[in-house]
Amino acid sequence: MSHTIQLEGHGIEFSCEPAKSVLDGALAAGYEIPYSCRSGICGSCRGRVVSGKVEGGLGGGLTAEEEKSGHVLLCQAHPCSDVSVEVREVRKIDKNAIKIIKAKVYKMTRAAPDVTILQLRFPAGTRVKFKAGQYLSVKLEDGSFRHYSMANPPHQNDSVELHIRHVPGGAFSQKVEQGLAVGDQLEVSIPYGDFFLRGSDEENEGNKPIVLLASGTGFAPIKSIIEDKIKAKHERSMVLYWGARRPEDLYKMDLARKWESQLPWFRFVPVLSDAQPSDDWAGRTGYVHQAVMVDIPSLGSYEVYACGAPAMINAARHEFVHSCGLNPDAFYCDAFVSTKTSASQTIQAPTVAA
Incomplete structure (x- = not known):
């Protein structure tokens, strides 16, 4: 049985099954609230439960004071009833903005003992709109995905630059180190994430240092x-x-x-x-x-x-x-x-x- 999730103060509500986290329910409904790791570690997705019950979502990136005031990590919190939560921000997801592209490897540079800079070029005429700080997903042969931030600025939108740290046993970083070659193709989907400067997409940018x-x-x-x-x-x-x-x-x-x-x-x-x-x-x-x-x-x-x-x-x-x-x-x-x-x-x- 699905429960109704209300985003307090935003006039938004959506259905979420108990098997899904509140964050996953929001994303499935086409709404993006702040999040990053999706593992209950970083604290980006914290929100305050105003009414109702959720299971999970404590610890990790929350302080004791935040837990006491009803805050939870929405990437780990599952609804047990209809729930109303306060969130810092909410944006409507433009699903048409996500593109799936066959990108070609055109340069690989070992920048540090455990870091490779991987540069991918899009097919001729393909350009992608993204915000500085966002990331893309690389699809692996087994159907799983790995996520990497784009290091190039948005005006360089016919290609991407990724900084790959080599992780022992890492599925993609191991491929980069041992099997990937210039000319190979990778399927990427782009863009994702809300790590970008606030105010940078508005006429009057904020002035805080x-x-x-x-x-x-x-x-x-x-x-x-x-x-x-x-x-x-x-x-x-x-x-x-x-x-x-x-x-x-x-x-x-x-x-x-x-x-x-x-x-x-x-x-x-x-x-x-x-x-x-x-x-x-x-x-x-x-x-x-x-x-x-x-x-x-x-x-x-x-x-x-x-x-x-x-x-x-x-x-x-x-x-x-x-x-x-x-x-x-x-x-x-x-x-x-x-x-x-x-x-x-x-x-x-x-x-x-x-």
Whole structure:
């Protein structure tokens, strides 16, 4: 039996079966609410249960305070009754905007010991509209999909650039390393995701300064965002903190340095977590999100866009909000997740005194 899900304050409702998460029900109905990892880790899809019951959705990217106030992770929460939830944003999905394309491999570059930059070209005359920061899906031979952020800006829309980190046993990264060749074709569907600058598709772009936070290949969508803003002659203040273990893992550091030297509105701070004496590293060390906290102890007037490892994103979101005064709704993220976790607790909307 399906239950009715209402998105509080948006005049939207849809049906959702108990076997589906609230997020999956929304997507199936043609509505996109904020989400990223879909594994209950990053916290992007948090929403507050106003009425009704859901099962699952606790832990992971939620704080104890959020759980107490009725927040759940909608990618893991399944309806047990009709439910009304508050969400940060909702957009109608334009299903006609999703294109399935046979893209051809035209260049492969080993950018770091465990990173390959893969460049795919679309068939002649094919161009795809997407927002800087979004991702595509690659279809594998077994019918499964792998998701990768596009590193090229939207005006370069006859091809895509993907930054592939090699994961031991990874189905696609292993193929890239051992079996993929220039000239091969891949089926991709594009675009997906809500990791993009807010205000960038409106006439009057927001004026809050921006912290861009990346770990590893989380640099890919950040690159797309910055190059899009360069094309638009943007002047909104941005600072990029890019974290990695060793210097060679900052595989596009020369490009980031070039941006910093040429753009008055852009600053770059590389941070290494495992620098060795042989690296001769004179820059910042430690956890990348903590470097942000040292430099900008008050984040109340900022927007943060974080991309990379879930552990980094969780730590950044929690500490930025609770220690630096960041508005929770001003933290946007894209978590690169390879494993799936779940929760099974039952949550009921809290009683609110009249």
